[in-house]
Amino acid sequence: MFGDKLRFRFAKTGTLRLLSHHDLMRCLERMLRRAALPFKSTAGFHPGPRVVFALSLPLGVEGLDEVVEIEFLKELDAAETLAALRAQAPLGLDFTRVSVVPMRATGTPRRIAYRLPVPDDRADALRERCDEVMAQDKVWVERLRPNPKRLNIRPYLRTVTVAEGHLVLDLWVTGTGTARADELLKLLNATDLVEAGAVVARTTVELRDEVDRTTTDPADVPPDGPADALPLDPATVATLTQSHKEDDSPAPALGPVVE
DSSP states (O other): OEEEEEEEEEEEOGGGGGSOHHHHHHHHHHHHHHTTOOBOBOOSSSOOBOEEESSOOOTTOEEEEEEEEEEEEEEEEHHHHHHHHHHHOOTTEEEEEEEEOOTTOOOOEEEEEEEEEOOHHHHHHHHHHHHHHHHOSOOEEEEOSSSOEEEEOGGGEEEEEEETTEEEEEEEEETTEEOOHHHHHHHTTOHHHHHTTOOOEEEEEEEGGGOOTTTSOTTSOOOSSOOOEEEOOHHHHHHHHHHHHHOSSOOOOOSOOOO
């Protein structure tokens, strides 16, 4: 299997979950150079590899099945290229599989899922809270970026539940937005689990061009169009801004910052 654009699946775990997205890009560039792979470069004063991540991984979150696409100057053997990257990858960065994609194709996320370990004594109460959230017609959150607003994230919630000892957040992703794990943890009163050391992991990044339409339920699809949004009044914006400034150790945004 040969191609000049390859789509890799990889896992980013352990201490590497604390590696920022920009540092991950620099790490991947060093891996490509050490493996002597002929990658395409971007134009401009600071050229870099033509690399596209399907969805950036929030800082502090493990990724178990992430997606990155890399363009090369010539067709390469996919299996050999995967092996070459594996040989250069640091501990905690594991490239698991590869596929050839057309040069014009781009992996567009359709659905993502997170999980968080839940202690047995918290499972029942958290499950009830999940049911309450899923039963609501609208679930409002407040965001300051890129524009202050109240956003109804209910259309993005495919499933929010507790199963097999984990809180599971199954979320739709659209071109206009998605929900964030940190928002849901706050709504579910579960942020203390992360503060106590539990690690959030993104288990799924489902791409639109990888979905088998013949076996997918026609009703089980992402929402069409943007979510409802309302402007925040200046007093609320000031209060939220001040609360962020007063937090000495702010938690990372556990979800892609997509509006």
